[in-house]
Amino acid sequence: MTDHQWDLLKKTIKGEVSDPLPIAFIIDSPWLPNWYGVKILDYFSSDELWLKANLKAITDFPDVMFLPGFWSEFGMCTEPSAFGARGTFPPNEFPFAHKVIRSADDVDELPTPDPRIDGLLPFMLNRLKLAQPKIEAAGHKIRFAVARGPLNIASYLMGSTEFLTMMMMQPDKAELLIRKITDYLKEWLHLQMETFPTIDGIFLLDDIIGFMGAEQFRQFGLPYFKELFDANVSVRFLHNDAPCRESAPFLPEMGVNLFNMGFEVSLNELRQLTRNKVALVGNLPPRDVLASGTPEVVAAKTRELVGSLKDKSMVIMSCGGGMPPGVSTENIKSFLEAVRKH
């Protein structure tokens, strides 16, 4: 993100209203490689293609804040890889990590990884480091330390059904697992911040939050997210595009000041749920409208979305969730135009 974009983001979080409304999209491997015209595996395995794809996005859409911006990642394999999870990388499909925990007893033996040397993390960090001069030459800076959240990683390491069942049957083991993952994530986030002093934000992605009730989240989520967001940064950004009515009231207590949600809850309702303390990034339906709609439909639905806002402060226009596969340049332009003209 450029200095101007970063300032705009911070001002929006503080409640300043911009005209036109700011626009942002979370972009990563589900959308970027195919939009750029390369296979997902090529995007992962070629640092050059990864950089070119990201540079093209910022060049084609200079007014869009891409979050986190130049995200060096290997899909869902990124963080679980450090625990020894086998990653599967089909040529042009989304990679995924295999389970490493077969039963609750395995949790005791699970080692805490070293993000400096374990799994794909050194590759992820080094790619970003090597690209840093070119990113900065393009007027952008690395702004976010990024990780998937502890509940999301736990569900990859164990299987989501098994993890959620363990929460009910053996809550002490579930908490031990989340503790280990949180400790690892704290180190990982810290390492990113140490490597790139321009980082002034933390971005966590966790949709397993959405499967829990408030009481469950209070026990198994809240304390850990509080720790992870407890850093001296300006932006504390959470993505959860699964249901969020139960967890949204906790966002201010978690330290979150920027939230990207699914499209099923309106921005007006979320504003109430978060007591107007969290800036919102959303929430046009990503698949049905942004990816599958015609440019005219995208424009109409975007106008509807902007028009529905009772208060235009602390809002960044985007889709609900990350940019889905298959969104065309035309549809993004249509979205931008509709926001600008409103």
Added chain:
Amino acid sequence: MNEIVEQIGVCIERGKVNQSSPYPNDMKGQVGADELAKEALGAGVGPDEILSACNDGMKRIGERFSRSEVFVPELLMAAKAMNAVMAHLKPYFQTGAVKAKGKLVIGTVAGDLHDIGKNLVAMVVEGNGWEVVDLGVDVKAQKFIDAINKNPGCVVGLSALLTTTMANMMKIVKDIKSQLPSTRVIVGGAPLTQKAADEMGADGYAPNPQGAVAFLNSAGQV
């Protein structure tokens, strides 16, 4: 007799699997669905009556889930308790004493390892008297097609949690429909909508396990 049957329903609703299960806290140490089902069958209660109690329990927890009084973890525990009962009832399905309503082949689509939705639907559907063939997660089109050929007349359920795997779901529906056009396909999962299901060419969409049961019961068995 009625008391045991009612208790089975309560155990399903509360997710009390067996005596050693520490969940739920206020039922710690009490017998669960597992022991009660065994006891009921031993006392001569008909398997149909037990199955009906299970359905009532699942219906109640499903309604509470719809009202956001309980969440996925509680629903998973209820389904686990239901499974404990089904283990005792399985022989009756096999002998024909209890007739399955039909067969559901279910799996999470290729590229997606999320099993919550798929498992919940499988367990609830099974508890409602359907036979379930669970293909697991990350299932490609060919595996579904092979399973359909092995289970003629089955209904197919596709699950996805990730928005990113919706494209795979669409491809699988298309492949199934092109090779085995009479197969009925139902889809579900967090990123799905009725509109998306229609676009894919699926026959049904269910936002929750109860919706899947309703679809299956109305679809019947070929």
